[in-house]
Amino acid sequence: xxxxxxxxxxxSEVGRFPGAAPPTRVELTIHKEGEKKQExxxxxxxxxxxxxxxxxxxxxxxxxxxxxFVKPPAPDTPKPKPENGEAKEMEEIKFSVSSVDLLSSKTxxxxxxxxxxxxQGDELIIRRGQTFQMELELNRPFNAxxxxxxxxxxxxxxxxxxxxxxxxxxxxDHLEDERWEAKIVEQNGNKIKLSVNSxxxxxxxxxxxxxxxxxxxxxxxTTHDSxxxxxxxxxxxxxxxxxFLDHEExxxxxVLNDTGRIYYGTEKQIGARTWNFGQFHEGILEACLFxxxxxxxxxxxxxxxxxxxxxxxxxxxxxxxxxxxxGNWSGNYSDGVPPSAWSSSVEILRKYxxxxxxxxxxxxxxxxxxxxxxxxxxxxxxARSVTNFQSAHDTDVSLTTDVYLDENxxxxxxxxxxxxxxxxxxxxxxxxxxxxxxxYGGWQAVDSTPQETSxxxxxxxxxxxxxxxxxQVYLKHDTPFVFAEVNSDKIxxxxxxxxxxxxxxxxKKAVGHCISTKAVGSDERADITHLYKHQEGSEEERIAVxxxxxxxxxxxxxxxxxxxxxxxxxxxxxxxxxMGADAHxxxxxxxxxxxPRQTTLHSRVAVxxxxxxxxxxxxxxxxxxxxLPNEEKTIEWMLPYQQYQNQLVDQAALMLTLSGRVSETxxxxxxxxxxxxxxxxxxxxxxxxxxVGKEMAAKITFTNPLPRMLKGVVFRVEGxxxxxxxxxxxxxxxxxxTVTLTEHFIPTQPGPRKLVASLDCKQLTQVHGVADIxxxxx
Numbered sequence: 196x197x198x199x200x201x202x203x204x205x206x207s208e209v210g211r212f213p214g215a216a217p218p219t220r221v222e223l224t225i226h227k228e229g230e231k232k233q234e235x236x237x238x239x240x241x242x243x244x245x246x247x248x249x250x251x252x253x254x255x256x257x258x259x260x261x262x263x264f265v266k267p268p269a270p271d272t273p274k275p276k277p278e279n280g281e282a283k284e285m286e287e288i289k290f291s292v293s294s295v296d297l298l299s300s301k302t303x304x305x306x307x308x309x310x311x312x313x314x315q316g317d318e319l320i321i322r323r324g325q326t327f328q329m330e331l332e333l334n335r336p337f338n339a340x341x342x343x344x345x346x347x348x349x350x351x352x353x354x355x356x357x358x359x360x361x362x363x364x365x366x367x368d369h370l371e372d373e374r375w376e377a378k379i380v381e382q383n384g385n386k387i388k389l390s391v392n393s394x395x396x397x398x399x400x401x402x403x404x405x406x407x408x409x410x411x412x413x414x415x416x417t418t419h420d421s422x423x424x425x426x427x428x429x430x431x432x433x434x435x436x437x438x439f440l441d442h443e444e445x446x447x448x449x450v451l452n453d454t455g456r457i458y459y460g461t462e463k464q465i466g467a468r469t470w471n472f473g474q475f476h477e478g479i480l481e482a483c484l485f486x487x488x489x490x491x492x493x494x495x496x497x498x499x500x501x502x503x504x505x506x507x508x509x510x511x512x513x514x515x516x517x518x519x520x521x522g523n524w525s526g527n528y529s530d531g532v533p534p535s536a537w538s539s540s541v542e543i544l545r546k547y548x549x550x551x552x553x554x555x556x557x558x559x560x561x562x563x564x565x566x567x568x569x570x571x572x573x574x575x576x577x578a579r580s581v582t583n584f585q586s587a588h589d590t591d592v593s594l595t596t597d598v599y600l601d602e603n604x605x606x607x608x609x610x611x612x613x614x615x616x617x618x619x620x621x622x623x624x625x626x627x628x629x630x631x632x633x634x635y636g637g638w639q640a641v642d643s644t645p646q647e648t649s650x651x652x653x654x655x656x657x658x659x660x661x662x663x664x665x666x667q668v669y670l671k672h673d674t675p676f677v678f679a680e681v682n683s684d685k686i687x688x689x690x691x692x693x694x695x696x697x698x699x700x701x702x703k704k705a706v707g708h709c710i711s712t713k714a715v716g717s718d719e720r721a722d723i724t725h726l727y728k729h730q731e732g733s734e735e736e737r738i739a740v741x742x743x744x745x746x747x748x749x750x751x752x753x754x755x756x757x758x759x760x761x762x763x764x765x766x767x768x769x770x771x772x773x774m775g776a777d778a779h780x781x782x783x784x785x786x787x788x789x790x791p792r793q794t795t796l797h798s799r800v801a802v803x804x805x806x807x808x809x810x811x812x813x814x815x816x817x818x819x820x821x822x823l824p825n826e827e828k829t830i831e832w833m834l835p836y837q838q839y840q841n842q843l844v845d846q847a848a849l850m851l852t853l854s855g856r857v858s859e860t861x862x863x864x865x866x867x868x869x870x871x872x873x874x875x876x877x878x879x880x881x882x883x884x885x886x887v888g889k890e891m892a893a894k895i896t897f898t899n900p901l902p903r904m905l906k907g908v909v910f911r912v913e914g915x916x917x918x919x920x921x922x923x924x925x926x927x928x929x930x931x932x933t934v935t936l937t938e939h940f941i942p943t944q945p946g947p948r949k950l951v952a953s954l955d956c957k958q959l960t961q962v963h964g965v966a967d968i969x970x971x972x973x
Contacts, residue, residue: 290342292406292419293385294332299423304328310432313451313475319423320480322430322575324395326370331406333385341412346377346391347405348425350398351494358495359398364391373435395435398498399427399574401484426480429500429575437500437627440577448715449577449625453915454949455568456713457561458720459846459961461617461869462584464771465709467720469951469965470565470580471539471915474573479541482548483573486510486519489552500576500626501657504641505672507574509654511567511643513554519547519566522645523557524804531556536955538963539913540569542920563643564620577625579712581640581723585869586619587706588646589679594668594747596685596706598865599696604797604854607690615706617803617848617869619644619680621655623712628659631670635659638726640677647676660726666739668746678743681707682728682736687865700863703740704731760788761822761857763796765832765868774872774959775836775900780851782830786822793821794855794864800834802842803850803869813838813849820855839872840903846871846961875900877910877952877964882937885970887945893966895936895952899928901959909955910936916944917968942970 298305299319305327306312311320321327337344346364354361364375366389373394381388404421430436431446440446453472460466473479487497490510496502510518520543523534534557537543543555543566558566564580571578587596590612599610621642628636640663641656658674659667663682668675685705688696707728714721729736762785772778786792796818802810814834822828832851839849848871855864875898883891895912899905905928913920918940928934942948947969954962 288335289414289417290408290410291334291417292331292408293334295404295406295419295421295423296330296332297404297421297423297425298328298330309430310451311428313453314480315475315477318426320426320428321393322428322433322436323393323397323399324373324430324433324436326390326392328380328388328390330386330388333387333408336385337379337382337387339379341410343409343411345407346389347407348375348402349405350400350402350427355495358493359498360494362397362402393427395430395433396437396498397427398494399429399503400487400494400497401426426484431575431577431625437629438576438625439627440625444715446577448713449579450572450575453572455565455580456718456720457565457580457620458582458711459561459618459620460584461771461848461871462708463767464871464873465584465711465720466873466961467718468561468953468961468963469538469718469949470561470568471541471913471949471951472565472569472572473539473541473915474569476541476915478545478548479569480573482544483570485548485552486570490516500624501628501630503574504571504576504624504626504639504657505654507567507570508641508643508656511563511570512558512645512653514645514653517552517554519543519555520558520563521554521556522559522563524559528557533557533955533960534559534562535960536909536911536953537562537565538911538951538953539915539920540566541915542913544569560616560618560644561620564622567622567641567643571622571624579623580620581623582618582620582711583681583707583727584618584709584711585706586616586680587683587685588614588616588619589676589683590647592675592747594675594679594683594743596679596683598685598687598867600687600689600699600854602690602692604689604856606799606852615685615867615869617846617871621677623660624657626657628657631659631662635662635667635670637661642673642677663727664729664739666742668743675743675746681710682740682743683707684740685867687863689863700865702865703737705867759862760860761786761792761794761862761864763853763855763864763866765851765853765866767870770873771870772834772872773900774874775902777836778834778839778849778870778872780832780868780870782818782832782853783827784820784822784830785827786825789824790859791821791823792857792859793819794857795819796830796853796855796864798832799852801850801852802839803848804846811842813842836902840901843872874959874962877954877962879950879952879964879966881950881966881968885942885948885968887942887970887973889973890939890941892940893938893950893968895938895964896933897928897954897962898933899931899959902930903958904929905956905958907956908934910952911955912938912950912952914940914948914950914968916946916948916970917942917950942968945970945972 297319300317301312309322314320344366348362351360362375364377367376367378370376370378370392375393377389377391379387380390402425406419407416409416429438431438431440431450433439453474455470455472456467457470458465458467490506492506509516512518513521546555568578568580596613596615599607601607621640623638624641625638638660639657640660645653655673658672658677659670662670662674663678668678683706685702686698687700689699690696710724710727711720712723764783766781766783799812799815801812848869851868853866878896880894882894885891908925908928910923910925923936925934950966950968952964
């Protein structure tokens with residue numbers, strides 16, 4: 196029947212540490228067409244006459260449309276215990292299980308010991324490789340001499356012992372590591388407490404539990420299906436688990452922290468925005484399990500984090516598998532939410548789950564990364580969002596970024612398919628890599644933004660960061676692509692009169708700058724460039740580049756070095772140009788020789804998507820430059836607001852391209868500089884005392900920096916543990932005017948919280964703000 200609930204048996208308790216808690220239940224809701232087939236009368240009669248030959252089959256789930264956790268019905272009233280005078284009669288009672296208590300309360304020892312007490316609800320959520328406990332209510336006291344008992348766990352539509360998806364757990368006297376085993380640790384009347392051990396390589400996901408009992412008297416076995424299920428996660432606290440992370444502060448940051456910072460902008464103008472990962476928020480664990488089910492990944496493969504991460508990378512984008520999020524870089528988001536308006540993964544994942552897998556619109560790289568961080572942390576894999584500034588997109592596996600110029604040193608746009616994004620955000624995740632040679636475990640790069648296909652699917656990674664650093668691009672998965680993003684050389688080619696091209700310049704420090712992630716334990720930015728590449732220009736870095744190039748499509752691209760005595764670079768003051776004002780930059784030309792030099796610099800400024808794709812040229816000009824021996828000359832460059840005001844796209848990014856040739860030496864000068872026009876921040880100020888259950892407020896203030904009206908302004912506000920995400924329609928905001936919005940809300944969770952606000956408007960993007968609020972207990 197549509198909406199039919201099928202109990203997927205599951206059991207689990209925390210081991211190595213006793214505990215107790217009231218039971219709850221995890222159920223799988225299956226939506227199917229048609230009615231449930233009824234059992235025929237003949238079969239009912241035959242089952243009554245010979246129940247051991249014709250038992251009802253336990254249902255297993257086949258098609259998962261929606262994963263839900265629901266509270267169980269009231270348990271059956273246990274049968275009264277026999278009096279002492281009835282002992283002999285009791286021994287003749289067929290041994291069976293009356294009820295199962297998984298001790299799954301979030302405040303109980305199971306959840307606390309397994310670091311799952313932050314997940315919402317009272318379901319049993321445990322981590323593999325660690326013991327857990329459960330209590331069984333029997334119909335009579337357990338007799339070790341005559342009674343037999345074992346547990347069975349099943350996951351997936353077709354559980355098989357050979358695939359590790361049907362687990363038979365025996366009762367033993369002594370527990371051993373890396374095995375499925377159970378031991379009685381307490382016995383009190385009709386109740387026994389079991390300590391259950393799981394191996395560190397167990398399949399993760401949703402399990403159903405069955406308890407099978409029998410006796411040595413040859414009686415037919417009886418089974419009891421638990422009304423609750425078990426969710427098994429990866430365990431970064433377990434040394435034998437492939438995702439083990441041996442630093443408590445790092446596990447707190449990369450597994451348990453539900454907020455973070457994502458960086459954007461340019462290397463000289465790094466911006467940061469707060470992101471609510473919300474991996475413990477109500478409904479998010481169910482959504483993550485739903486994603487695994489929808490991926491069609493065989494359940495037997497869910498024990499390997501390499502497989503799981505690769506599938507998640509594909510499922511976060513909707514490019515070819517109806518994944519979570521639709522990418523859109525067109526600038527037209529009228530039928531969805533603009534990517535810059537999101538500040539949380541929660542709304543996106545819950546919307547995807549509630550719509551039964553309909554992709555959500557729209558996202559760009561930082562949104563894909565934020566969701567990936569949420570899903571991986573929720574499943575127990577340490578993860579972080581990483582931003583690479585000046586990030587190359589190599590389209591032909593040359594491991595170089597190629598720029599083609601015509602005879603007049605002008606870019607040939609239709610040939611320049613390689614691009615350099617102002618910034619690109621992907622993820623690092625932590626795991627061992629037994630599929631690679633020793634030394635390539637640890638941080639792995641994974642990218643859910645759909646850029647290029649990998650083995651026919653839009654996914655990327657996991658690629659060993661150690662392998663990327665050393666240029667070992669033959670290591671799986673997708674190491675060449677990530678290497679090119681962070682350490683490819685920019686090669687300039689000029690068209691000859693016979694239509695061939697000659698290499699005229701090689702820029703060796705063009706990409707992979709200021710690779711950033713949030714620092715452990717603070718909101719500061721941590722620069723992790725050294726993890727991805729050796730110091731620029733060092734012998735180790737050059738060896739890595741040359742090693743990688745041997746596996747590319749242009750292994751002989753590098754030319755011999757020539758003497759270069761004139762240099763050109765672009766500088767900006769402070770935090771750079773601001774939106775709504777003229778943009779000022781300085782061009783510094785240096786003559787390092789003892790002879791005069793002269794050149795003509797060709798300049799072109801173009802509006803650019805942050806992906807490195809140019810929208811169109813705003814202005815072109817030429818500048819004659821004459822230099823005395825050892826002279827440095829600064830040329831002031833200015834772009835008036837009126838020339839760019841109607842040309843900008845998302846991120847308000849521009850690229851200034853300079854090129855020229857020194858007359859005396861024929862040295863080629865080339866420089867490309869990207870910069871963005873900085874937008875204002877939203878000011879978010881808490882008002883009143885922050886106490887659980889007590890109303891408080893926050894003032895959100897914004898000033899329009901443009902000399903024009905903003906139309907259709909919408910604020911988005913959300914705070915985990917403070918208030919649910921929602922929109923506030925402001926309307927039009929006139930030039931240079933200030934808007935103040937007061938939000939009233941009642942905190943629901945104590946501790947440090949963040950209230951995040953963003954502004955959505957066609958004329959102005961990337962406007963956001965955050966307030967840190969410490970909520971006290973009532």
